[in-house]
Amino acid sequence: MIRFEHVTVTYPRRSEPALRDVHLTIGEGELVLCAGRTGAGKSTLLGAVNGLVPHFTGGRLEGRVSVDGVATSSRPPREFAHLVGVVRQNPLAGFVTDTVEEELAYSMEQLGVDPQVMRRRVEETLDLLGIAGLRRRALRQLSGGQQQRVAIGSVLTAHPRVLVLDEPTSALDPTAAEDVLATIARLVTDLGTTVLLAEHRMERVVPFIDRLLFVEADGTVTDGEPATQLRRTSIAPPIVELGRLAGWDPLPLSVRDARRRASTWRDGLIPPPPAATDTEAPATLEARGVVVRYGPKVAVREVDLTLAAGEVTALMGRNGSGKSSLLWALQGSGPRHGGSVGAGGHDPQRLTRSQARRLVGLVPQDAADLLYLESVDAECAAGDVESDSPPGSCRTLLDAFAPGIRDEAHPRDLSEGQKLALVLAVQLSASPRVVLLDEPTRGLDYLAKRELTRTVRALAATGRSVVIATHDVEFVAGVADRVVVMAEGEIVTDAPVADAIAGSPAFAPQVAKVLGSPWLTVDQVRTALGVA
Template sequence: MITFSSVSLIYPSSTKTVFENLTFKVSEGELVLVMGPTGSGKSSLLRLINGLIPHHTGGILAGDISVNGISTREVKPGGLAHLIGIVGQNPINGFVSDKVEEELAFGMETLNLQPEVMRKRVEEVLDLLSLAHLRGRSITTLSGGEQQRVAIGSALVMHPKVLVLDEPTSALDPIAAEEVLSILHRLVHDLGLTVVVSEHKLERVIQFADRILYIKGDGQTQIGRPEEVLKDSEIAPPIVHLARALNLDEIALTVRDMRRTTEKFRSNAVVAKVKTPPIFTAEIIEVNDVTLSYGNTRALDNVSLRIGEEEIVAVMGRNGAGKSSLLRSIAGVLKPTQGKISVLGSDPIDLAGKERRQRIGFIPQEPSDLLYGQSVQEECRTADRDNESESGATFDLLQNLVPGISPTTHPRDLSEGQRLALALSVVLSANPKVLILDEPTRGLDYSAKNGLISTLKAIASHGCAVILATHDVELVAEVATRVIFIADGEIVADGSTLDVLLSSPAFAPQVAKIMSPVPWLTVKEVVRAIGLSS
């Protein structure tokens, strides 16, 4: 279906080739997962398939790419619209109309299809993706998962043979992600659709993939069955790390298969006694009966909680449950309609300037919102000046987090992980007592995530309180000491990470699903426990 023959790609302004001599074939009805570290060219590869590169963005291309026998050299992306559906990283940026139904019809209108045909196809897709009840809704009012489904739907109405998706679940909570992925799985099996999907959170997609295309970042690529590729790849989901740690011969990719092969470890397990509840530490944040409403909707409903030193609190919940509202109220951006919040004895809404920097550090969803310097160095100097600290302090901090960033680089040219590290060091240079992060792992690969985990642990051990909102259960399992689960603006669960994550199957990390009922959350814990028992 898709053929890449000795494809090389280079961008005009860069000296590094993105791909060199890439050759592979994807046959009909396959689901191919594209994986690789950030900045390795996953998005570029996806955009090569329908010719957006080089027709839309430029770039020098050698070799040939053909889809269903049509070479992308000869046809512009528009000419492949009936053959390839593409769903971008942020579907909201690609929507052309304001109503769900009109958005679905847009592509067919451009292909000049007859109204009767369009009607029929729109109905089909509405049913296929269970969007029928949303047909008249305005797209901006939909949740992230619903928007993702609309984007997939508007590609499917064209009856494409190939569907290309760029990180379709990165912004979604585990349940919405599961929904989207099972739809993809069904499309491949029922309609014989060919799907190419890129994703960082491998634990979500791995069980659906027929083959993996691994872009190693140094121009090397590997394509093969998941078991082969993951056997010794640098990037791997927890399930593979577990298999490696337990020295299993075969790598199983589904929880079910893995449970079969790890039977003996579970039955032999000597469960270490349940962790003692955290010692009461000095209290930093106090939230008392806080209610926050926008018009008629209540984003937070009578929320009370206390957070102390050295705690790392993960706030979880569906998209739109009120995670961001809670974080932003604590940070002092939103004023609660009722109730009181205090951070070290003062109302965060009144904090400004230096006092604010030294109390609360906030990393927004887009870390680049914080940055405005023309170079990494300029950014660090501004932070030094703001904190009246000695020059170079911020840059040293950055070198500690991610070594090897050149001070003259423009922040825009950094990878997602490096940019997050820069924003973190700018914020941390003021030594805040509270660090708040909103969705820090969007677009982070595993190595950047590990970097973040060790940074957060180090900060917390210095007496800082860390709060993060995230959908990433694996991150929560690794880093958090406590989990707060929010639904509809109310706190539904608040307890130690172990208790909260194990109590709901959808939010359980992969290792916990495999090892259940033994309460282990991460590969490290399993290794430690098994080391103890043997």
């Protein structure tokens, strides 16, 4: 169905190819994962499938890419719309209508599908993705996860033979992600749809896939069975890392397989001591009775929250539960229709943007909203100036999150993970006492998330409070001291991380599912075994 024949892609002003001599075939009805480090070239590989690379992105493509026997070089990307459905990393940037129902119908309108067929497909897709209640909602009023599901639905209605997905579950809560992946697997099994997807949260996807493509740092691509590939890759999900540590062969790809292997092995592990908490730590921010409304909808309902110095708090909950609205209200830039917020003796909403940033820094879900200059170097330099930081501070942070980004690169040309890393570096260069991160791990691979964990813990060690709104339970397991769970705008759980997630069916990380409480991370197991 998809063929790459000695494909090399080189972008303008780049001395090295983004992809180098890629030769592979993906058959009909296969579910294939494309993995690799942040910025390695996964999006380029996916974009070449329908000709967006190089027709839209520019650059030079050598070799041949074909879909169902048709070379992508022979016609523009729009003529592959009936054959290849594409969902990009940032769903909002791809929407062309105003409401959910209109967006689901749009692609079929362009293809001239009969109105009765369109109506039936829209209804089927609404039910398939669990978004029937959103049909008349404005797209810009949806949460990031809801937008992601609509984006997937908008291509499914056209019934493409090939589905290309770039980070399809990055903005979804664990339950919604499982639903979407189950839907994708059903398309492969029942309809014979060929699916190629890139996903950094490999733990969600690996149990479903037939093959794994791994994009190396030099642009080459290796292709093989998941268990074989994961034995040697530089990044791997926690369950595979646990299998490597235990010496299991073959490596387990699902929690069920790992639990069977660990049935006797886990008994010899000495549980980690409970994390120490500083009950005397001063408060850096206090919120009382915070209310946020959007028209008649109440997004945040009289929330009380106190943040302590040196504490990392994970803010969790299903899509649309009010997490982002609460963060914007705490920072001062977003609406607040009731209650009070105090940080350092000031209400951030009453300060100038520059003053508020030094008290409470916020990295939003769509990091590109804060990028406005022509190069990475210019963004970093501006971040240092605005933060009154030593020159090079922002760049040092950026290199820790996503190494290898060129100074002259345009911020809009970066991958979503690289954009987020750049904005995170800019915001952290101001050294605010309170740092709010909204889905900071979107687009980051496991090694980049490990660097982010070190940075967050270092910030907490200096007495700062960090709040991370996220669906990434594996990241939470390694970074958080405390977990606050929201539902329908209210706080329903506020507890230490192990108490909040270890026994939760929705939020438990893979290690906890395999070994039970209080184990949360592979690093804890490694320490217990005395392995460096």
